[in-house]
Amino acid sequence: EVQLVESGGGLVQPGGSLRLSCAASGFTFSNYAMSWVRQAPGKGLEWVSTISNSDTGGNTYYADSVKGRFTVSRDNSKNTLYLQMYSLRAEDTAVYYCAKRGYNWNDAFDYWGQGALVTVSP
Amino acid sequence: DIQMTQSPSSLSASVGDRVTITCRASQSISNYLNWYQQKPGKAPKLLIYAASSLQSGVPSRFRGSRSGTDFTLTISSLQPEDFATYYCQQSYDTPLTFGGGTKVEIK
Numbered sequence: 748e749v750q751l752v753e754s755g756g757g758l759v760q761p762g763g764s765l766r767l768s769c770a771a772s773g774f775t776f777s778n779y780a781m782s783w784v785r786q787a788p789g790k791g792l793e794w795v796s797t798i799s800n801s802d803t804g805g806n807t808y809y810a811d812s813v814k815g816r817f818t819v820s821r822d823n824s825k826n827t828l829y830l831q832m833y834s835l836r837a838e839d840t841a842v843y844y845c846a847k848r849g850y851n852w853n854d855a856f857d858y859w860g861q862g863a864l865v866t867v868s869p
Numbered sequence: 870d871i872q873m874t875q876s877p878s879s880l881s882a883s884v885g886d887r888v889t890i891t892c893r894a895s896q897s898i899s900n901y902l903n904w905y906q907q908k909p910g911k912a913p914k915l916l917i918y919a920a921s922s923l924q925s926g927v928p929s930r931f932r933g934s935r936s937g938t939d940f941t942l943t944i945s946s947l948q949p950e951d952f953a954t955y956y957c958q959q960s961y962d963t964p965l966t967f968g969g970g971t972k973v974e975i976k
Contacts (some may be wrong), residue, residue: 748902770967782965792905792956794965808963844912854962855903857924859912 749773749858753844756863763835767863769828769845777801777823780848782856783852785841795843799852813839822834835867871895871959875962875968885949892957894938896916901961902932902940907970910952916955933940948975 751835755767771779781802783795807819818831828830829847842865846856881910882888892902903927905913915924915931930945942950952975957968959962 764909791970792907792958792967794967804955810964820876841890848960849918855915855918855924855950855958855960856913857915857918859914861912 749847751847751858751860752803752844753845753860753863756843757778758868759835760869761836762866763867764831764833765835765865766832767830767843767845767865769830769860771826771828771847772843774847776795776821776826779850780852781821781828782846783819783828784844784846784856784859786844786862787838787841790841793841797848798828805854810835832865835865835869839865840867841865871898871962871965871966873957873959875948875957875964875971879972879974881974883976884947884949888944888947888951888973890957890973892940892953892968893944894940894959894961897938898959898961900935901959902933902935903940903958904931904960905931905956905958906941906951906953907956908939913956921934922936944973 750772751772764852780799782797797808797818816834820829844862847858874893902920907913908974920935922943932943934941954970954972
């Protein structure tokens with residue numbers, strides 16, 4: 748059974764940093780692209796970042812809204828995805844989901860974690 | 870960036886009704902269109918991928934279709950557990966983008 752479990756959320760002051768983790772199990776983690784998707788309170792879904800699988804070099808992609816402030820990485824030996832967030836702003840307040848892509852690059856998000864709440868507030 | 874325009878933003882329907890939600894892409898995305906269902910406080914769940922393929926375990930009352938850059942999610946006979954918010958999403962190119970969502974409420 749595929750499982751994705753996020754951790755690391757919490758309350759942080761504007762300008763602060765936070766690192767989210769996503770522990771994966773039930774599939775060969777290194778074979779799949781992984782993503783972060785967020786949802787601000789009462790709002791829709793927003794793609795944040797994707798990291799490709801190891802075969803394609805672990806390339807990283809970011810939404811313009813987080814580029815230069817967030818860094819996605821993966822540790823295939825630990826089956827874990829990370830999102831390092833710097834210079835956090837109030838508008839980054841959201842539930843952050845990690846999501847697994849299908850095997851092919853254009854595939855949908857077929858599994859999602861339960862989400863981690865990040866609150867940016869003084 | 871590819872814009873995904875989803876309509877309506879909300880609708881009220883009764884159990885047993887046929888419900889249709891549409892999503893229009895701002896440019897060609899081939900068949901790279903996915904539909905998700907989200908219930909309050911829960912993660913999204915994949916329903917339809919590649920415009921018309923039913924994800925494993927999803928009831929057959931959910932159907933996806935495509936006409937050019939217009940995509941449709943149809944629920945043939947709405948069930949009590951289908952009251953939720955539905956999102957379309959293009960996986961053709963980054964930035965990956967979602968529609969604004971359609972909240973399906975009980976009439």
